[in-house]
Amino acid sequence: MRKILLKVQFLGTNYCGWQYQEGLPTIQGELERAIFETTGEHVSCASSGRTDAGVHAIAMPVVFETNTRIISGNIYKAINAYLPTDIRVLSSMEVEGDFHPRFDCVGKTYAYHFYVSNIPLPYLSSTQAYIVPPFNFELARSVLPHFRGKHDWVGFASAKIEVSSTIRTIKRISLSRAGENQYCLRVSGDGFLYNMVRIIAGTIIEVGQGKINSADIPAIIASKDRSRAGKTAPAVGLVLESVDY
Amino acid sequence: MRKILLKVQFLGTNYCGWQYQEGLPTIQGELERAIFETTGEHVSCASSGRTDAGVHAIAMPVVFETNTRIISGNIYKAINAYLPTDIRVLSSMEVEGDFHPRFDCVGKTYAYHFYVSNIPLPYLSSTQAYIVPPFNFELARSVLPHFRGKHDWVGFASAKIEVSSTIRTIKRISLSRAGENQYCLRVSGDGFLYNMVRIIAGTIIEVGQGKINSADIPAIIASKDRSRAGKTAPAVGLVLESVDY
Numbered sequence: 001m002r003k004i005l006l007k008v009q010f011l012g013t014n015y016c017g018w019q020y021q022e023g024l025p026t027i028q029g030e031l032e033r034a035i036f037e038t039t040g041e042h043v044s045c046a047s048s049g050r051t052d053a054g055v056h057a058i059a060m061p062v063v064f065e066t067n068t069r070i071i072s073g074n075i076y077k078a079i080n081a082y083l084p085t086d087i088r089v090l091s092s093m094e095v096e097g098d099f100h101p102r103f104d105c106v107g108k109t110y111a112y113h114f115y116v117s118n119i120p121l122p123y124l125s126s127t128q129a130y131i132v133p134p135f136n137f138e139l140a141r142s143v144l145p146h147f148r149g150k151h152d153w154v155g156f157a158s159a160k161i162e163v164s165s166t167i168r169t170i171k172r173i174s175l176s177r178a179g180e181n182q183y184c185l186r187v188s189g190d191g192f193l194y195n196m197v198r199i200i201a202g203t204i205i206e207v208g209q210g211k212i213n214s215a216d217i218p219a220i221i222a223s224k225d226r227s228r229a230g231k232t233a234p235a236v237g238l239v240l241e242s243v244d245y
Numbered sequence: 246m247r248k249i250l251l252k253v254q255f256l257g258t259n260y261c262g263w264q265y266q267e268g269l270p271t272i273q274g275e276l277e278r279a280i281f282e283t284t285g286e287h288v289s290c291a292s293s294g295r296t297d298a299g300v301h302a303i304a305m306p307v308v309f310e311t312n313t314r315i316i317s318g319n320i321y322k323a324i325n326a327y328l329p330t331d332i333r334v335l336s337s338m339e340v341e342g343d344f345h346p347r348f349d350c351v352g353k354t355y356a357y358h359f360y361v362s363n364i365p366l367p368y369l370s371s372t373q374a375y376i377v378p379p380f381n382f383e384l385a386r387s388v389l390p391h392f393r394g395k396h397d398w399v400g401f402a403s404a405k406i407e408v409s410s411t412i413r414t415i416k417r418i419s420l421s422r423a424g425e426n427q428y429c430l431r432v433s434g435d436g437f438l439y440n441m442v443r444i445i446a447g448t449i450i451e452v453g454q455g456k457i458n459s460a461d462i463p464a465i466i467a468s469k470d471r472s473r474a475g476k477t478a479p480a481v482g483l484v485l486e487s488v489d490y
Contacts, residue, residue, distance in 0.1 A: 011367040056368055086367045122256040122331045123301055123484065126371035239368065 002066055004075055005095045006031075007059045008047075010087040012235070013126065018051045018060075027051070027087060031062060034082035038075070039068040048101045048108065048243040052195070054235030056127060059090060061101040061243050107171065107244035108192060112185040112201040113178065113237045128182065129237030131205055137183065140208030141175045143217045147187075147200060148173055155224040156200055157193035158232070166193060175204065186241070195232050203230030247311055249320055250340045251276075252304045253292075255332040257480070258371065263296045263305075272296070272332060276307060279327035283320070284313040293346040293353065293488040297440070299480030301372060304335060306346040306488050344490075352416065352489035353437060357430040357446040358423065358482045373427065374482030376450055382428065385453030386420045388462045392432075392445060393418055400469040401445055402438035403477070411438055420449065431486070440477050448475030 010027055020028040028045050035043050043064040051057060070078055076092035083089070114129040115121060121130070147170055154166035172188040185201050203220070206212040212220070212230055220228045255272055265273040273290050280288050288309040296302060315323055321337035328334070359374040360366060366375070392415055399411040417433040430446050448465070451457040457465070457475055465473045 009367055011370070058368055080364065085365065085370070088364055088367050090364065090366075119325065119333055119335065120330065121335075122254055122333050123303055123372065125256070125330070127368065 001097075002072065003063055003095050003097050003099060004066055004072060004092055005099070005101070006062045006064075006076060006079070006092050007090040008057060008062050008087065009059060009090055010057050011126065012051065012054050012056045014086060015053065017053045017055065018047055018049075027057075027060075030083060030087055031079070031089075032064075034079045035064060035066070037082040038078045039066055039070070041066055041068070046101055048105050048240075051240060052198075052235050052238075055238045055240070057240040059242055060240055061105075061245075063095065063099065063101050101243070104245050105191070105243050107188060107190055109172075109186065109188040109241045109243075110192070110197045111239050111241050112187070112197060112233060113182070113239070114185075114201075114205065114233070115179075115182045117181060124182065125236070127236065127239065129234040131209070134210060135181075135183075135205070135208045136210065137175070137177065137208060139210075139214055140204050143204060143207050143214050144173050144175060146217045146221060147204075151221055152224055153193055153196055155221070155226050156196050156203070156229050157226070158195040158199075159226065160194055163193065168192060168196070173200075198233045198235070198238055199226075199229050199231075201237065202233035205233060206230040246342075247317065248308055248340050248342050248344060249311055249317060249337055250344070250346070251307045251309075251321060251324070251337050252335040253302060253307050253332065254304060254335055255302050256371065257296065257299050257301045259331060260298065262298045262300065263292055263294075272302075272305075275328060275332055276324070276334075277309075279324045280309060280311070282327040283323045284311055284315070286311055286313070291346055293350050293485075296485060297443075297480050297483075301484040303484055303486045304488070305485055306350075306490075308340065308344065308346050346488070349490050350436070350488050352433060352435055354417075354431065354433040354486045354488075355437070355442045356484050356486050357432070357442060357478060358427070358484070359430075359446075359450065359478070360424075360427045362426060369427065370481070372481065372484065374479045376454070379455060380426075380428075380450070380453045381455065382420070382422065382453060384455075384459055385449050388449060388452050388459050389418050389420060391462045391466060392449075396466055397469055398438055398441055400466070400471050401441050401448070401474050402471070403440040403444075404471065405439055408438065413437060413441070418445075443478045443480070443483055444471075444474050444476075446482065447478035450478060451475040 016024045018027045048061045072094040076089035116135040150169040170189040178184040261269045263272045293306045317339040321334035361380040395414040415434040423429040
């Protein structure tokens, strides 16, 4: 058996997230079906983590084991022939048998894209979240340093989480202009809790909108109280950019 | 009767272009239906021009006549309630009875967005065309000056055109980087023939790909021969940005 690592890009709009669910369109379900069409094998795909319904990925690492004779570096081309156009495998390579895309991960980078407008803008709506004005970019950016470093992020996680530790380290966080009234929040860390990036994005956006006082951010993080952080920002703006090993 | 000017944004992906076609999804068809739902009137919408299937618009001017009592500046909100989410009216205002969005137009700006990749990238595919490498950005940009100014563009138009003159003036044309391996060609002119922007884009892209010799561009324009220009670039990359009066 060889273990194959795929890098997968997808537009999450039409999917109920990564994880296989009977009868529903999922990224895992589509990949396992396409790999079966390619190799004749019923495989189980493991990814660097789950993504929610509507969330996108630029390059999600996915592994599976196979006895196919197809050359490792060519497997992605064969799989793509059986995938819908909103999911594409960018590359394939053989990895060590003990490699695991989730447990061996040492860092991830997510971007959260949003635009500020009085009404939703269809041209931007495939990959950007819609935020109503006012939005003070400099004010939103001023709170970023508080998010850097090692914290207990339990107050920035969905109640659904089941993990042994809620301590995570944010290595880098930036907010930049990405066009007229368009912005990109980019966050890199050693890992993220369920919904953590979307709650961080929602909190920083609410600072920019004047709904959360920027001076309260250190206390909100320290409180570990989900009710004090901002709303979970919509899935459409979130994209997994890269995963480091 | 009041004449109302709308500014309309749409993601053209799911539509067979602007012009009404019986039984097919079109921008005009959706707007006329939504205006009927709003006012009870069967109106005929006129736009600044037709857009092809799959082409997008940031702000397309559209007019119609109405006896509704709704305040002119609020009509767009009412219409939006009856439109699918991939079409949004951004604003509405009353204009003079003799205003025509096509005949009174003095200039239009289109952008053509594309990315260079060995395989199609789903995350970019909603609004950008997919171009295979190589692509030499500086070489593509070097031919832009030849496209500026007044020319007979009959060689850069679809055979389907029915116009009295094929002479048009390109006022501005630029090619810029818009992200990693992503580019934007922006063209402003006093008017464009059918498919003209997409053929100009296709020609400049083929120069960047080395398929057309950059030194041949003046002769290709002067030849007025459609077969010498590049291919018509895919609709998905094209967006009508603005129309001037």
